Structure formats: structure tokens, C-alpha cells
Amino acid sequence: MPARRVITQRSQEPRRRFAEELRALRTEKGESLRQLAERLGWDSSHFAKMESGETLGGPEVVEALDQHFGTPRLLVTLWELARADTTQFKEQYRRYMQLEVEAVSLWQFAVSVVPGLLQTEGYARELIATSGTKGEALTQQVQARLSRQELLNGGDAPPFRAILAEGALRTTPRSDEAWREQLGHLMEMSTRQNVTLQVLLQGAGLHGLVGTDVMFLRASNGLAVAYTENAHRGELVQEISSVEQLQLAYDSMRDLALSPAESRTLIGEMLEEAPCDPST
Known part of the structure; x- marks a missing residue:
């Protein structure tokens, strides 16, 4: 035996x-x-x-x-x-949140939705509700998301670059009012000195971050980590060579995006064309 x-x-x-x-x-x-x-x-x-x-x-x-x-x-x-262990995902996200607060610079690529740091309350509420969250839990999650945006305020706010795939601007909430408010907020944020906003058009073609939301956080010691995410899970990437690979893909994709001025013009046009809520 x-x-x-x-x-x-x-x-x-x-x-x-x-x-x-x-x-x-x-x-x-x-x-x-x-x-x-x-x-x-x-x-x-x-x-x-x-x-x-x-x-x-x-x-x-x-x-x-x-x-x-x-x-x-x-x-x-x-x-x-x-x-597949969801407990570990939550632990990684808590670690990510700590690193986000401590970061001296942030840069992000958003595939299908507006980044959390740029969301309005109406947009965030409808988006979080799609996961089935309701009532007090929904309100708490919305407020938690909005509170993160404080790190972009003030004289010592870190620089933040966000590249939005065009799909993120074409996937709209059901509320016309919430969408107009969100577009207006993006226009306002794009005028801030510490915020750079760009749009990657659908016609830009394939690139190394297709289907991958990613946020890079650079610490005061110069080292960077990345947090990749999809609709079901997220992963904190700290291994240097893996972060560098993601950064190279991000840099190549950024070269395909509209300039900040062109992106602002596009978002402004979308705001002008956005339907108004009939009740207003």
C-alpha cells in the first residue's frame, strides 16, 4: 500500500x-x-x-x-x-485604498465606466446599484466612493491622469439628468491643474490594455504599484517587472488617445448633445 x-x-x-x-x-x-x-x-x-x-x-x-x-x-x-478567494480580494482592496491615499501621483485607464475618482453622486449610485446593493448599504458605498475624491482637492493634491476608453462615455446611466451632471463634472475636473483627462476613441485599434481597468499609484520612494480590475475581481500588482509591463502597455495606449484639449472638446460636444430630463 x-x-x-x-x-x-x-x-x-x-x-x-x-x-x-x-x-x-x-x-x-x-x-x-x-x-x-x-x-x-x-x-x-x-x-x-x-x-x-x-x-x-x-x-x-x-x-x-x-x-x-x-x-x-x-x-x-x-x-x-x-x-478565487474573495476574502483576499477585500484585503487587497483595503491595501490599495491605503496606497491610494499615500500616493504622490496617480494615473488610470478606465475601460467601460467613469473612474471612481471622477464620478458624481447620481452616476455612482446607479452604477453601484447594478450589483444589487440597496438601501442603507447603497448609501454607505456611494458616500465611501465620493469621500475618496477628497484626495484630489487642496493645494497638495497629487497629479492624476485618467484615460477613458470611449466606451466609458457611451455607456450612460438611465437618468438623463445624472448623465448630464456627470459630463459637466468631467468638464470641470479637466480644468484643474492636477488633473489630466484624455479619451481613447474606439477607432484607435487594439492595444495592450484591452479589457483591463488599471490604476497606477506612485509612492514617495519612486516605486509604483498597479491595481487591475474587472466587473468581478481586482488584483493588486506589486512585482516590479509586472508593473513595468503594465506601464509600457499604458504608455503605448496613451499615445493613441486624444490630447487633453481634444478630449475636452469631445466631452463638451457630448454634453451639448445629451438629452435633457423631460421633468426638468
């Missing part, structure tokens, strides 16, 4: 368990982080962050680790469970 696997005392939290198993497999193989990096072709700092739980890494590196350790699908399965 095959030997029974000893029951471990390792964590039942998916992300931590993934990190523990990865560290245990490397230790059992008698490899240092540097040796592992040399054999697989990734930076040793990347593996160190994976073993500390700071990052999960991508599917390619996890598959390579499974092959290297001779553990078919074990690490991939744990990685998938860790990525």
Missing part, C-alpha cells in the same frame, strides 16, 4: 496555503530562491514574494513550478483557489 500522506498543520486560507506549499516544495528539493530562479528563468525576488504571499504570480510561472517540482496540477489548483 502507498504510504499515507501526513496531515499537515498548514493554513486553510487559500492564498497562505499556496505560499506555504510553494516554500515547502522548494525546501524539500534543497534549492535556494536564487537556484530556483536560475533554473526557471524568473527573478528570485518574484519567487520570494510568492512564498511570502505578497503576490500569486501568473499561470505561466505556476505551471512551470508544477513541472519543476513534479507536482502535476497541485500548485495550479491551489493558485486557482487563491485567486
